[in-house]
Amino acid sequence: MRVRFRRWAGTAACAAILGLILIACSLGGGASGQAVSGAEVTATEDAATASTWPVFGFTHTQYTVDYGQRQALRTARNAIAEKRVLQNQHIMGFGALNPEPRPGEYDFASLDARIDLIRKTHGIPVITLCCAPDWMKGGTPGRTDWNHIEVAPLPEHYQDFADLAARIARRYPDVTHFIVWNELKGFFDEDKHRWNYEGYTDMYNRVHQALKAVNPKIEVGGPYPALGGFDAPSELHGDWGNVDQRVLDALKYWIKHNKGADFIVVDGTSESDKGMVPDEFGALKKFSAVNAWLHRHTNLPIWWAEWYAEPARSGWPENKRLAVHAAAMMEFARSRTAAALYWSRQEERQECPEGCLWTNPREADGGRPSAMLRLIQEFARSFPRGTPIVPVDVSPASVRALGQADRIVVVNTQNESVKATIDRKAVDLAPYEVRWISRGR
Template sequence: MALVAGIMIYAGTRNSSAGEQATIPPTQAAPSLSAPPATEDWPRWGVTHTQYSADQDTPEVREAAVGILAREPMLQNQHIMGWGAGNPEPSPGRYDFRDLDRRMKMMSDSRSIPVITLCCAPDWMKGGTAGRTDWSKNHTTAPRREHFDDYAKLAATVAKRYPTVKHFMVWNEFKGFWNQAANRWDAEAYTELYNKVYDALKKVNPEIKVGGPYVPIDHHDPRIGTSEVSGPWGVVDQRVLDAIEYWIKHKKGAEFVVVDGATMTKEQEQPLPDEFGATAKFSAITTWLRQKSGDLPVWWAEYYVEPENTGWSEEKVAAVQATAMMEFARSGVTTALYWNPQKKPAGECHGCVWVPGRGDEMPMAGLLSGFVKWFPTNAKLEQVTTSDPKVRVLAQPNQMVMVNTTDAELTATVDGKPFTFKAYEIKWSQRGPA
């Protein structure tokens, strides 16, 4: 998935055969972070920063990006190692939070509800050399069992350094937790690590909310195999569902359940029956998670709707994204995070929230802020009619958003009003009293 590429981009700039030698300044004062803004409702929507973001750009670009993100306070997530952050503990008990401090400061300045993903792990916890970081191996390796307690201690240290952060996701996509001999996810080892981290975070602050297992929900062509969850879009890998159920049964506790996934099948890497219809996967998985977990809040840490090298226009990207977000809202998802608001350091940036090097707003910016404003977690959804099923619509008492899912202009009556749409156009329309 995109996150492997993201962490490897980081590796490509900081790697050598012997690993990167740590240079740690003697003192690092914790950054001054503003308290998250008070919101009437949980925003539901947000972003995960990765290798490149505006904290590394010019002050002018940073200011522009901060303004875009702050327009409607949303969730912003950052990993503690990789995806824009260096090794936080290169040697036991010696910390380097410079990258993470800079990213957390930008998140604070842009009025975020901050989230931290506790991944990845320092090399010395994985059999590597203390004081060095080999980024070429980082994304595939979990801490060794004898260092699970050390990782939990690191998690607690992070929580103490950033006391404004009250939401933590444990690990990322089960990286390194694959049982090769049994050909399945090693849910037992992951859950052991999760429980140690959970206890450590709760000792720092009982109000901290913790979630897992953050496993990727892969699916196959609908003609291949069987599973508890399937649809025209495909058949979910049963091994993934088994891992989630193990975690649900054996976790110490959790305030939310986390997964990620894409609309593309593992075989063809294409969405079925088409790019818009495939988004129904998100509703199906969310419904299953709520049933199995006792209705824990469901978080999608990442979601992907565009196959690689498609050449989609920005308008089509936004249209398919909007359709996926409609599925999340209808199925009762609590949180959905858009991965990678800035994918490169400069130039054209397909699917980004702002233009790197300039800070100009892109279509995804308006889509995210619109959904934050009108469709937070407890928004009351209402059914409205559309004369053409090719127009998708999501409505609440005061606003609705509509998407033309075709590459041609069309006219449709939605909620009793006529609308004309350009190809893949997204329209917002006021409802209720003026």
């Protein structure tokens, strides 16, 4: 897939600077080698709400709310904590330094800080087991070359990676959901022109076994491929484009040969190689089409570790961005998605890049929650896992609606005002408006 807003941890120099910042920041975790307890964490929601699985959430990336201006950090953290969502963090890169620079030598300070941040903002923590220390990839022990962050561990180090995963699970006993690796990075076989799904599955099974030995209640998922399109025949296609058959083959192999997986993980964009086809809203059908294909091949819960409903640097106005993303989340809810993690798009020198969740907390007046964060939180609150979807009587067809017993979310997909009828009630919607409506009992 194309590079989007995201990616890895930057240069070694940037990593060193980040490490100093993390040590100084107010959210620093426990000392290296000491487990960090989550017992002190309390949620503001009532017990019934706190015990439900919110489905929607986000992934912390290189820049988040772990350092910055004190008031801006307080503003952002309070906003995140208002409604409980899933929060995901990688073990290396994306704001975390090398956790095992040399065999048996550990440095968890930066990862401690991120997990502590998730706890303090009342998130349900998820850990992505990516990426791997350099020495597991043939590099020099004690050296971290961030240019090689996308390289997979060598087969002779699969067990070492599994052992590191187990140590991390013991360190954070309150984390019970782990994703193995990221987008099959480093697992493409150039000679065979396909994914090395045998190698990935071998590593996955070792990690799964190691984590279950720590705590049988831990849930482990994979294989997390990027569902890009390809100019070749595919068994999964529609007017929105297609999914590379080589990726589907990798999924089918992993489904057949994994040993006891708890959920299946994918990642993708609604944008095809030909753009957003047939249009921005029609392209979203890809998400539910992928889920339908997965449901035919496995009974495992479906996780979207990343999902993108907008082209990079789209230039869309905020109301259109929110409308398209709300419609995408409707697709996830209708097609029984178990988790959908939004890729946080914070950037160091920007006030609020396209699709950001909060304004830059390094600025004195920063940390303000965006409408995108509020949208994710509202979906998490209104459509937790297992919520029965109740039909909505809606017209015209340009208005989309999703309902449960108490609430409806409606989206005007047109850049013009619309007079709509929602459950036999007249509603005037502004261009691209997203509105939440209470259902009378």
